[in-house]
Amino acid sequence: MNGFRRFAAMAATYGFLGLMAFLSVFPFIWMVLGATNSSIDIIKGKLLPGAAFATNVGNFFTLVNVPLVFWNSAKIAILATVLTLAVSSLAGYGFEMFRSRRRERVYRAMLLTLMIPFAALMIPLFIMMGKAGLINTHLAVVLPSIGSAFVIFYFRQSTKAFPSELRDAAKVDGLKEWQIFLFIYVPVMRSTYAAAFVIVFMTAWNNYLWPLIVLQTNETKTITLVVSSLASAYYPDYGVVMVGTILATLPTLAVFFFMQRQFVQGMLGSVK
């Protein structure tokens, strides 16, 4: 009886896990299969590999200026990632290292901004960008993201594990605070930076709503916007859309693939 119960529990666990895994993986399988089929076959619900892959790829490259949209996406994602990591890690370091009476109040107020939905910020941000003359520029996409409350929180939490004696030793060695940050903190916390890089890069690359509002001409649009516009055409070619989706997914997949070890280390903590 005990054996049967154990088997039933195990079967239920694996059944549940299998279902969850299937639900997670199915969109990707469908994306890849869809890229090989014609739009009609996809609409009919065909879930087998087709022969239209070359045609779909050809059509995609005809409809979209692929190098330009990739360049736009890469420029925005890299700029946003580098600036976010620089600003947020400095803020996280500062919040943890410098004592002041009002530190926690400011920090809590900053965390509260996480609760404000982006939809509530869109119009004021758009007006600000308009007044700054930045509408339809990539800077308008990047600027609102670089002071990220979540990334600052992440860096502050990670900095708690940074040994204060390293900072003391560096002071005795003659380093100024900015030198301690640059030459000691940054290299010691590189796993934290790697994990933050993966998160911020993926968010910036996949960003849709805000770029949709501020980027208004084809010359400035990103891959995400272009693929979305293909899907919302009057007669959408879903095969072409699937090819675009695959291409849009590849960079984030590559970043995660090459940095997964550092990502996991960073999530566990840089300092052990």
Add this chain to the structure above:
Amino acid sequence: MSELQLSEVRKSYGGLEVIKGVDLDIKSGEFVVFVGPSGCGKSTLLRMIAGLEEITSGDLTIDDVRMNDVDPSKRGIAMVFQSYALYPHMTVRENMGFALRFAGVAKTEIEKRVNEAAHILELGALLDRKPKQLSGGQRQRVAIGRAIVRHPKIFLFDEPLSNLDAELRVHMRIEIARLHKQLATTIVYVTHDQVEAMTLADKIVVMRAGVVEQVGSPLDLYDDPANLFVAGFIGSPKMNFLKGVIEVDHDRAYARLPDHGDAKIPVSPQAAAGTAVTIGIRPEHFNEAGPAALDLTVDMLEHLGGETFAYARHGNGELIVVETKNGRGLRAGDHLTARFDPVSALVFDGDGKRLR
């Protein structure tokens, strides 16, 4: 080599005063150990000397130059931390040369000094390793090496052996003593381990609650403590404290142990009859031939091979530690007559101050 003076040095965090007016002279080449229980302020005082904590009031001078507002790197000090504080992303060589590189010292000079320090500390084979590839003892030596290369006027050690196992601690203790002889530099060393303090120091500074209780050579503090706290803190196992009372007989004052026979310990004639006092007897001052005796019952025994510590109780329940060379035959429950010479006992008044 350099002299260091602290004059009426205080440190407060808001309304909380943690260092309460410390005066101290450290002579050139001296090995001074700050010792005291956790939270007594010894590490804070060391960090104030290093420049890692601001001095709220008072003066810190090194070679007669006021250092209160001088940057840590310009005070001529080098510090060894409890957790070693080696930069994990640098090799041993880079760790040791890092401060010199920042000070703009020429590469050849850095190389020379690093090699010299590596030779002194036998680190030659480890220079290209990262800290995580080293054992605790090796890391500690690198931390010391990093201090040596700077040719500091004063070395500061903050509980440097706390993270090592017992065997390595003894080994490193000897290494540090050897190093002090070899470099003949002033060293200020913080520890809570009184064995380290006794074995390394030329001068011990005993601290409690931000106050210096007594300063002196290890044996002076051991033989002649100024108060009950120092008497209890220095020595292991700690001194036995028994309740006593002052009696005056023909203008001569004695401290007597009312519950322990007729032992009389002579004290200053100013002591008033009937005053309650504490009498301190070190475990090793019990012997078989002293004129005074305590009748005890053995509670527990620690056989260390060469000697035995008997934890014994008197009728009133006081626990007394007796060191004996002939304790191998003793068993729990045995009767023990612990004899001592009253002259070796110390007497403290109600405030813990020594009565001489």
